[in-house]
Amino acid sequence: MYAITGITGKVGGAVARTLLAAGLPVRAVVRDADRARSWAERGGEVVTANMDDASSLAAAFEGAQGVFILPPSEFDPAPGFPEARAVIDAVHTALQSARPGKVVCLSTIGAQATETNLLTQRTLMEQALRDLPMPVTFLRPGWFMENAAWDVAPARDKGVIPSFLQPLDKAVPMVATADVGRVAAELLQRAWSGVRIVELEGPQRVTPNDIAATFARILGHPVRAEIVARDTWEALFRSQGMKEPLPRMRMVDGFNEGWISFEGKEADIVKGEVELETVLRALVSAAD
Numbered sequence: 001m002y003a004i005t006g007i008t009g010k011v012g013g014a015v016a017r018t019l020l021a022a023g024l025p026v027r028a029v030v031r032d033a034d035r036a037r038s039w040a041e042r043g044g045e046v047v048t049a050n051m052d053d054a055s056s057l058a059a060a061f062e063g064a065q066g067v068f069i070l071p072p073s074e075f076d077p078a079p080g081f082p083e084a085r086a087v088i089d090a091v092h093t094a095l096q097s098a099r100p101g102k103v104v105c106l107s108t109i110g111a112q113a114t115e116t117n118l119l120t121q122r123t124l125m126e127q128a129l130r131d132l133p134m135p136v137t138f139l140r141p142g143w144f145m146e147n148a149a150w151d152v153a154p155a156r157d158k159g160v161i162p163s164f165l166q167p168l169d170k171a172v173p174m175v176a177t178a179d180v181g182r183v184a185a186e187l188l189q190r191a192w193s194g195v196r197i198v199e200l201e202g203p204q205r206v207t208p209n210d211i212a213a214t215f216a217r218i219l220g221h222p223v224r225a226e227i228v229a230r231d232t233w234e235a236l237f238r239s240q241g242m243k244e245p246l247p248r249m250r251m252v253d254g255f256n257e258g259w260i261s262f263e264g265k266e267a268d269i270v271k272g273e274v275e276l277e278t279v280l281r282a283l284v285s286a287a288d
Contacts, residue, residue: 075248
């Protein structure tokens with residue numbers, strides 16, 4: 001049996017679907033059982049647990065052949081990342097107690113970076129789980145293609161997408177959430193020892209200009225990318241209700257400056273199958 005956290009999201013859902021398609025038993029670990037009814041209807045087991053509660057997590061992980069950890073994302077964290085640290089402590093304690101056969105934990109590109117940024121939450125998780133007694137894989141995907149959901153309306157209505165990623169012709173490792181979930185499920189079915197890192201990106205790297213050109217093909221009218229000036233970021237993020245925009249700003253800086261990147265050699269990076277256009281078409285369709 002495989003225990004899956006985050007199953008109601010795109011990545012966790014893709015993990016579960018892949019395992020169920022292979023005829024493998026799945027346990028949905030959720031805060032609200034009502035949100036997981038569809039998984040029960042598909043034959044999965046449903047248990048409730050909070051990601052910051054070690055006792056309920058340990059019970060959810062008990063007897064699992066493998067566990068998929070999808071840490072909740074905190075996009076406006078308090079200084080020092082107390083929200084992430086509470087989850088990390090609970091997950092570590094629960095895994096130590098339940099002793100599942102193996103663990104695959106969703107991490108991120110750039111988890112090895114030493115400069116504090118929004119993705120440091122994943123760095124802290126990796127550091128904490130490295131001493132577990134069971135095999136652990138940290139899956140480090142690139143920038144999610146689905147982040148372009150924010151660009152659908154401006155591309156459709158104005159023919160312009162604002163880009164924090166810059167310069168506009170710089171290619172960035174991006175990946176579809178479907179590929180992330182599929183690869184995570186495949187990893188759960190493998191055997192390994194100790195701690196390992198798997199880095200994942202899509203079929204090819206993507207520039208902001210590529211995103212604009214792909215939207216143009218889908219929408220049938222010109223679309224261009226436009227740089228959002230760095231000195232306007234803080235005011236923009238605060239206008240969106242963020243109290244602590246610096247971690248997010250430094251994350252984007254990391255992609256632009258190159259210190260958020262993959263750690264291994266390019267030849268060792270796993271390539272996904274889902275193309276950018278497939279993802280953008282789905283986003284446009286969902287917005288209609």
